């Protein structure tokens with residue numbers, strides 16, 4: 001089949017590779033001058049040291065993303081620094097998971113965390129045991145704050161809130177407990193190494209987008225923003241047997257408004273959360289570890305800081321991540337506030353200065369309780385892929401990759417007469433061909 005893929009982020013790349021490997025003739029349209037979407041590098045004054053469009057963290061549980069990197073000739077062990085999960089705060093060792101079977105590692109890590117009183121450690125273990133006993137499932141209408149209301153305050157402050165905002169990019173009172181539990185299940189309780197942090201040692205575009213562009217060659221049309229999609233299927237007037245919309249949800253809403261209004265309306269109902277990344281520069285400085293957790297507050301933005309010098313990147317470059325950044329987008333002054341807290345709380349060899357501020361206003365969809373996400377299948381021959389498609393995960397690289405693979409599998413199954421029956425890879429391949437919305441189960 002001749003298949004058009006609109007968008008060359010991680011979802012589009014995953015769909016393209018799966019379809020091409022199955023022998024289909026693919027064309028990938030990408031409106032930007034480079035592939036990668038939100039997970040791309042951003043040029044700086046020094047061409048050899050681009051910035052990441054926001055610091056990204058992968059974890060050991062990202063199996064499909066890691067396999068896709070390998071498929072494109074990227075060695076994850078070379079481009080990612082694998083570290084056992086640890087959440088050190090400035091001057092505090094924080095929670096650290098030792099190696100070993102996940103359940104045991106979690107219990108040992110929590111019990112060994114001397115920064116928390118014993119009753120807090122036991123309270124967390126009891127709550128985790130309850131989640132495990134219930135199969136990490138809960139009422140879809142529950143928020144993370146409500147789910148964790150009974151936990152000791154230090155556990156909420158030092159573990160639940162930073163993990164929630166890091167994984168779901170949505171503050172605990174507004175975040176979906178169901179999705180949070182699924183992330184915990186897959187990260188903390190799904191096999192050795194799943195919870196490991198995988199921190200990029202190379203610029204973000206080198207992880208997947210750059211190698212994908214080389215692999216795609218002339219099948220990738222950069223700088224082409226798809227303007228119109230007509231049933232049949234025609235992409236800007238060019239005929240295709242099937243189309244995968246792997247663009248942002250906002251663009252998918254526009255392109256499907258006249259073809260599949262119900263699907264378009266569901267996708268259009270998503271809200272968004274921003275992320276701000278503030279890069280500070282301080283030659284000669286180093287953090288005690290490549291990543292530190294920070295306690296954010298009304299005047300102290302950022303939940304994490306990363307030392308790029310320790311990650312094979314630009315020495316003296318520090319990335320402060322402000323997730324759930326809506327209040328800072330509204331009030332401004334985020335970079336100055338980050339600099340002020342950095343001076344207060346961290347030790348510097350030379351005075352840090354603001355290097356770069358990157359604001360992604362639509363970094364992720366707002367992952368709220370009871371959220372209805374659009375299904376992967378829009379209409380026969382028309383599929384959607386992206387981190388926002390109905391599925392168990394929040395907006396992540398792994399969610400995007402799985403959605404891309406599911407859409408590709410759906411296209412191929414339809415061609416074989418299976419009408420999408422083979423597309424259930426866990427990233428939201430469920431849904432109705434009519435374009436009617438499917439509720440998150």
Ligand SMILES: Cc1cc2nc3c(=O)[nH]c(=O)nc-3n(C[C@H](O)[C@H](O)[C@H](O)COP(=O)(O)OP(=O)(O)OC[C@H]3O[C@@H](n4cnc5c(N)ncnc54)[C@H](O)[C@@H]3O)c2cc1C
Nearest residue numbers: 007009010011031037038054056057226247386387396397
């Ligand atoms: C600052 C920041 C930090 C993040 N941190 C993490 C993290 O630590 N870990 C993690 O797992 N995830 C993280 N994410 C989320 C992750 O980046 C996304 O989930 C993922 O990149 C989404 O991929 P995608 O392919 O679904 O969408 P996108 O990356 O948005 O790709 C869509 C592509 O479609 C193109 N496009 C749009 N419209 C058209 C059109 N009409 N024609 C042609 N092309 C079009 C766009 O240019 C874009 O390239 C972060 C995101 C941000 C912004």
